[in-house]
Amino acid sequence: MRWAVHASALFPLLHFFRPAGSAAIPRDDRCRETKVAILGAGVAGITAAQALSNASVTDFLIVERNDYIGGRVRHTQFGVNPKTKAPYTVEMGANWVQGLGSKGGPENPIWTLAKRYGLNNTFSNESSILTYDQNGYEDYTDVLGAYEKAYGVVEQDAGYILMGNLQDTSMRAGLSTAGWKPKKDMRMQAAEWWAWDLETAQTPEESGFLYGITGYNLTFYQFSEENNYVWDQRGYNAFVIGESQTFLSANDKRLLLNTTVKSLAYSDQGVTVKTQAGCIKADYAIATFSVGVLQNDAVTFDPPLPRWKREAIDQFQMGTYTKIFYQFNETFWDPNTQYFLYADPKVRGYYPVWQSLTGPGFLEGSNIIFVTLVGNEAYRVEQQPDEKTKDEGLAVLRSMFPDKRVPEPVTFYYPRWSFEE
Ligand SMILES: Cc1cc2nc3c(=O)[nH]c(=O)nc-3n(C[C@H](O)[C@H](O)[C@H](O)COP(=O)(O)OP(=O)(O)OC[C@H]3O[C@@H](n4cnc5c(N)ncnc54)[C@H](O)[C@@H]3O)c2cc1C
Ligand SMILES: *[C@@H]1O[C@H](CO)[C@@H](O)[C@H](O)[C@H]1NC(C)=O
Ligand SMILES: *[C@@H]1O[C@H](CO)[C@@H](O)[C@H](O)[C@H]1NC(C)=O
Ligand SMILES: *[C@@H]1O[C@H](CO)[C@@H](O)[C@H](O)[C@H]1NC(C)=O
Ligand SMILES: *[C@@H]1O[C@H](CO)[C@@H](O)[C@H](O)[C@H]1NC(C)=O
Ligand SMILES: *[C@@H]1O[C@H](CO)[C@@H](O)[C@H](O)[C@H]1NC(C)=O
Ligand SMILES: *[C@@H]1O[C@H](CO)[C@@H](O)[C@H](O)[C@H]1NC(C)=O
Numbered sequence: 001m002r003w004a005v006h007a008s009a010l011f012p013l014l015h016f017f018r019p020a021g022s023a024a025i026p027r028d029d030r031c032r033e034t035k036v037a038i039l040g041a042g043v044a045g046i047t048a049a050q051a052l053s054n055a056s057v058t059d060f061l062i063v064e065r066n067d068y069i070g071g072r073v074r075h076t077q078f079g080v081n082p083k084t085k086a087p088y089t090v091e092m093g094a095n096w097v098q099g100l101g102s103k104g105g106p107e108n109p110i111w112t113l114a115k116r117y118g119l120n121n122t123f124s125n126e127s128s129i130l131t132y133d134q135n136g137y138e139d140y141t142d143v144l145g146a147y148e149k150a151y152g153v154v155e156q157d158a159g160y161i162l163m164g165n166l167q168d169t170s171m172r173a174g175l176s177t178a179g180w181k182p183k184k185d186m187r188m189q190a191a192e193w194w195a196w197d198l199e200t201a202q203t204p205e206e207s208g209f210l211y212g213i214t215g216y217n218l219t220f221y222q223f224s225e226e227n228n229y230v231w232d233q234r235g236y237n238a239f240v241i242g243e244s245q246t247f248l249s250a251n252d253k254r255l256l257l258n259t260t261v262k263s264l265a266y267s268d269q270g271v272t273v274k275t276q277a278g279c280i281k282a283d284y285a286i287a288t289f290s291v292g293v294l295q296n297d298a299v300t301f302d303p304p305l306p307r308w309k310r311e312a313i314d315q316f317q318m319g320t321y322t323k324i325f326y327q328f329n330e331t332f333w334d335p336n337t338q339y340f341l342y343a344d345p346k347v348r349g350y351y352p353v354w355q356s357l358t359g360p361g362f363l364e365g366s367n368i369i370f371v372t373l374v375g376n377e378a379y380r381v382e383q384q385p386d387e388k389t390k391d392e393g394l395a396v397l398r399s400m401f402p403d404k405r406v407p408e409p410v411t412f413y414y415p416r417w418s419f420e421e
Contacts, residue, residue, distance in 0.1 A: 031279040034254075035059040037271060039261050040288035042071020046244050048286050049254075053247035061280055063273065065260040069244055070237030072290070072417075079327035079368060079411040088363055089233045090325055090370070092415040097121060097230065099223030108223040113239040120232040122361035129194075129339040132400040133187065140343070143191040150180035151195065158213035171196065171204035171212045190343035193352050201319025201374040203349075231362050261289075263300040292318035322378040324393060324414040325370045332404040333369065335359045340369075342400055349377045351396040367410075371396075382416040389414065 036052060038045050041064035049062055068074070073094045077087035097114050101107030114121060131140045154174050161168060175181075175192075182188030196204055200212065230236045248255055256275075263274045264285065271285040293299060294313045305313070333340060335358050344350035357368040371393055373381055381389045390412045397406045 031272065031281040032061065034061045034280060034282050035284065036061075037273050037280050037282035037285040038062045038288070039264075039273065039285060040064060040071060041066070041069045041244075041255065041257070042288060043073060043240055044288035045071070045286070046240050048288065050243060050247055058247075061254050061256060061282070063256045063259050063261055063275060063280065065258070067257050068237070069255075069257075070235075070240045071288075073235075073237040073240055074415075075235035075237065076413070076415070078325055078413050079366065081363075082365065082367075088327075088366060088368065089235050090323075090357075090368070090413075091230065091236050092323065093417070094236055095230055095323075096124065097228045099219045100226050100228065102224045105224075106222060110239075111223070111228075113243065114228075114230065117239045117242045119230050119234075119236065119239060121228040121230045124227045124229045125338050126227075128337050129341055130334065130337050131187075131190075131341045131343070133343040134345045134399050136400060136402045138187075140187045140191070143187045144194065144341075147180060147188075147191045147195050150175060150178045153178035154180070155213050155217065158210050161210045162214065168208060168210040171207035171209050174209040174213075175204055186343045186345055186348070189348045190341055190352055193349050194341055197349060197374050198353055198372060201321040201378075202317060203375060206317060206375075229362070231357065261299050263302060265302040290318065291316045320375060320378040320382070320418045322373045322382060322414055322417065323370050324373065324381070324389060325368060325412065326390075326393065326409040327411040328367045328369070328407060329410050330407070331356075331358050331367050332401055332406060340400065342396055344396070347377070349373065349375065351393050354397075354400075379418055381414070382418045386412060386414070 035057065036059070038049050038052075038060055041062050045062055045064070046069060049060055052058070052060055064071075066074075071093075074092045075089050076092055078090045079088050080086070081088055097108060097111050099108050100111045129141065129144070131138060131144075133140075154171075157174055157178060160166065180188075180192070182192055192204070196207070199216075200207055232238060244255075260276045261273055262276060264287070265272045265274075266285070271282045273280040273282065273285060287299075289299060291313060294305075295316075295318065304310075333354075333356060335356065338356060338359065340354040340356070342350075342352050342354065344352070351371050351373065354369055354371045357363040357370065358366050381392070390409065394406060394408070
């Protein structure tokens with residue numbers, strides 16, 4: 001859920017290749033020519049193209065590996081609406097508008113766009129949560145409160161580091177100093193996972209203290225602390241497509257879908273982009289690839305990126321965040337509660353946060369619930385067969401609801417982002 005601007009993979013690292021003087025560019029006539037090659041048609045690529053259009057630069061090409069606009073804002077069809085028999089749309093990637101804005105303060109630009117395109121969304125009520133462990137329902141919401149209290153100290157401590165330009169540390173160290181020490185207390189671990197890992201897709205050990213907190217502050221104190229869950233049946237990317245239509249016409253020749261960039265050669269004379277289908281010669285290129293693509297050398301740069309850029313890329317970690325969807329033939333959980341937190345006795349982050357979509361304001365009556373895994377657990381299940389993951393999740397549900405008959409799901413699905421970079 002609360003996927004704040006954070007020291008992980010979420011800052012779009014835009015790489016501008018700006019040759020110094022590009023007067024007489026020798027052209028290879030096998031290549032398509034353009035002024036600006038925009039690599040990627042996610043939010044960053046589409047926004048870059050719109051900015052160029054606004055500045056009357058219309059000679060550009062947008063090159064995208066996928067066959068859709070939106071990148072990590074991506075949905076799929078899942079299950080079936082018992083009333084209409086039509087499939088539901090669920091989000092595989094971005095799902096929340098995080099931090100809306102406040103009166104007189106800045107508004108989150110994503111919120112502005114969500115409103116512009118009338119995206120159906122509902123306030124995610126983090127107080128609407130029930131807590132469980134391996135023996136079923138156990139009220140340990142006081143532990144969530146204790147984390148919040150410690151966090152109040154933690155964010156101030158990070159503020160001292162910022163203001164004093166002091167040595168940074170890990171979020172784990174910051175939490176410990178504030179007196180929050182979950183150790184083997186699995187309820188504390190679950191509370192911490194809910195408040196931290198679910199947001200950042202990484203553990204406190206993996207998270208930088210200063211920029212972990214700065215990212216949170218930037219999102220939730222600059223805008224507001226509300227997170228709204230987008231359940232629009234057009235898909236969350238309706239806003240990205242909508243914005244693209246402000247400058248692209250239907251079947252616009254400047255949008256190249258299904259086109260994978262293989263390599264990028266750049267010099268003072270321009271940029272040559274090689275794709276699986278051919279090549280493009282441009283005066284400039286804007287690369288919007290994720291940190292994962294850049295770290296894994298999925299695209300070759302010639303010459304290699306300078307050390308200062310590679311160092312910046314390596315400072316980030318690509319989070320893995322996996323939503324696992326179950327549709328049942330009935331709702332055996334409380335339909336009026338949004339979140340169900342599970343503390344596994346052995347493994348931290350094992351099927352920890354279940355979120356119901358069947359309740360008021362969401363996909364009402366859908367009998368859909370999904371569980372989110374991040375980090376190592378996400379990576380683990382993405383590597384195993386669906387059947388195994390389905391059964392692991394069902395076993396957890398059965399220990400959470402020991403007095404209910406938890407049937408086999410009617411439909412089951414999860415994306416595997418870690419295979420896509
Ligand atoms: C599971 C998940 C949940 C998330 N939840 C939220 C949320 O709730 N709220 C929120 O605000 N944010 C969330 N995010 C983050 C948000 O989705 C991203 O920050 C945002 O979509 C990134 O946009 P971008 O344009 O920078 O990158 P991308 O969307 O990754 O765009 C880059 C594009 O480049 C393309 N590309 C990559 N390699 C190549 C290649 N070799 N050739 C051609 N094209 C290529 C990709 O296909 C992609 O379309 C989530 C992300 C994920 C993965
Ligand atoms: C382009 O201009 C439109 C209309 O003024 C505006 O809504 C949009 O935000 C601008 N886009 C960018 C990326 O600046
Ligand atoms: C959030 O849920 C709590 C607990 O169910 C409830 O008391 C509160 O009114 C809800 N808040 C909103 C804004 O719906
Ligand atoms: C984050 O916000 C809190 C509350 O306003 C503030 O005390 C703290 O200094 C901020 N921390 C950082 C790192 O900006
Ligand atoms: C948005 O919500 C309204 C009211 O529930 C519903 O009638 C409409 O079909 C929804 N539209 C989309 C695109 O999800
Ligand atoms: C992209 O490729 C897929 C699979 O080959 C194909 O079904 C689809 O029509 C293509 N889309 C575009 C826009 O080229
Ligand atoms: C759901 O399926 C189970 C068997 O898998 C069945 O016992 C139960 O009656 C079904 N519930 C409804 C509402 O049909």
